[in-house]
Amino acid sequence: MALVSADTKIAELLNELHQLIKQTQEERSRSEHNLLNIQKTHERMQTENKSKAYNESKGVIRFVNLICSTLNVLMSSCSASPYYRTKLRGLYTTAKADAEAECSILRRALDKIAEIKSLLEERRIAARMAGVYSDNDPPRKTMRRGVLMTLLQQSAMTLPLWIGKPGESPPPLCGAIPASSDYVAKQGDKVAARVKAVDGDEQWILAEVVSYNHSTNKYEVDDIDEEGKERHTLSRRRIIPLPQWKANPETDPEALFSKDQLVLALYPQTTCFYRALIHTPPHRPQDDYSVLFEDTSYADGYSPPLNVAQRYVVACKENKKK
Incomplete structure (x- = not known):
């Protein structure tokens, strides 16, 4: 009904x-x-x-x-x-x-x-929740990886652009502006979640909020890339809400990460966030960030520039490696 x-x-x-x-x-x-x-x-x-x-x-x-x-x-x-x-x-x-x-x-x-x-x-x-699925949103256990990557790309492309009134400042969760301290992500929201991997190490993954317990201040989230069985219970400090609006570089450049700023960015064609430096911020509303991922296989410790959409770039909660 x-x-x-x-x-x-x-x-x-x-x-x-x-x-x-x-x-x-x-x-x-x-x-x-x-x-x-x-x-x-x-x-x-x-x-x-x-x-x-x-x-x-x-x-x-x-x-x-x-x-x-x-x-x-x-x-x-x-x-x-x-x-x-x-x-x-x-x-x-x-x-x-x-x-x-x-x-x-x-x-x-x-x-x-x-x-x-x-x-x-x-x-x-x-x-x-009712067990009814559409062709555009199949259950994760039957979703091909190529379909998932396409859905993530579409989600980034359709993220709305913040268009404020004259003199109005961009709100929290617009571009690089973080959520307010009392913000609670809603069911279905996509977040960066810090979880323990199979080998015991910790990593940041793209996840979907299932629920939030106000008494324990903990989230339940699903790994976006798992087969519907991997659910994590995490404290708020292990969750970073993704932007809800793109920032317009032409009108609100202060709402974007700046060059050489340390961030967490979703590595292309994966569902994991890794530390990276901003190489070039977007110049136009439709542009992506150009980032340098930390990568020890390169002499300078960073990958060549790769493009990542605004939706999948968040502030890094960890200190820069020395």
């Missing part, structure tokens, strides 16, 4: 999302006319300024004045005639209002997408 209810709610949200997308396009089409007027107004101003500079200048003076006229176009709010200043002020006021209206619709659409993703995750967990 719960699965049917979730499906109904998801269908409703998808319809609402479709309507918001249509509204966005309508708003954008409506604002294009005003943007075109702004462009034409600047072109007329530039033409008039160039004409004036040409008629009033000769020789070197003309050359200097042409440069000045170009600068004047760029500083039109100061040099334009009262007519153009008034007209541009009105056009830009309208453009600002149009942009804010479109931004509001897009934020509502992003909220719908986040709600849909949350419901899909809840449905996945409920189906797994």
Whole structure:
């Protein structure tokens, strides 16, 4: 019954999302006319300024004045005639209002997408507990490794980008910003978990939260790469929540790990985290980190640069080797 209810709610949200997308396009089409007027107004101003500079200048003076006229176009709010200043002020006021209206619709659409993703995750967990599986989420004991790697890659690609309002700081779990001290990961969340390996050594693995016991302050997590039988009970200090948003390097560079910073990163095509140094942070929202994994088989102790998605790079809780 719960699965049917979730499906109904998801269908409703998808319809609402479709309507918001249509509204966005309508708003954008409506604002294009005003943007075109702004462009034409600047072109007329530039033409008039160039004409004036040409008629009033000769020789070197003309050359200097042409440069000045170009600068004047760029500083039109100061040099334009009262007519153009008034007209541009009105056009830009309208453009600002149009942009804010479109931004509001897009934020509502992003909220719908986040709600849909949350419901899909809840449905996945409920189906797994009920023993019902989909083709996209088979039981781990029957999942081929290639399928698992594809799912992990898709999870990294679909991690939402944090888009804050002007002056708003990125929240915890955005990029490199850690979770708050009282944060508790939810059922189904992916985390880096420090567990004991078969040989007795400890390693950081990619795991999924099963539950959290508030009386003991311990998590139960499943190894994402096991056959559904390896479950670990771990204290909070052995758990690192993964980012819930990607950080935008163009607007929030402070929310990214910096070059040469020590991190734990998921080694490509594995489900284990290893110590690494940031070689190159992302330059664009869609970019990955370039990292150097600690590797004693290389002369300098580090591997060649390898790409790792933001979702799978977390702060290292261990000190750097000396």
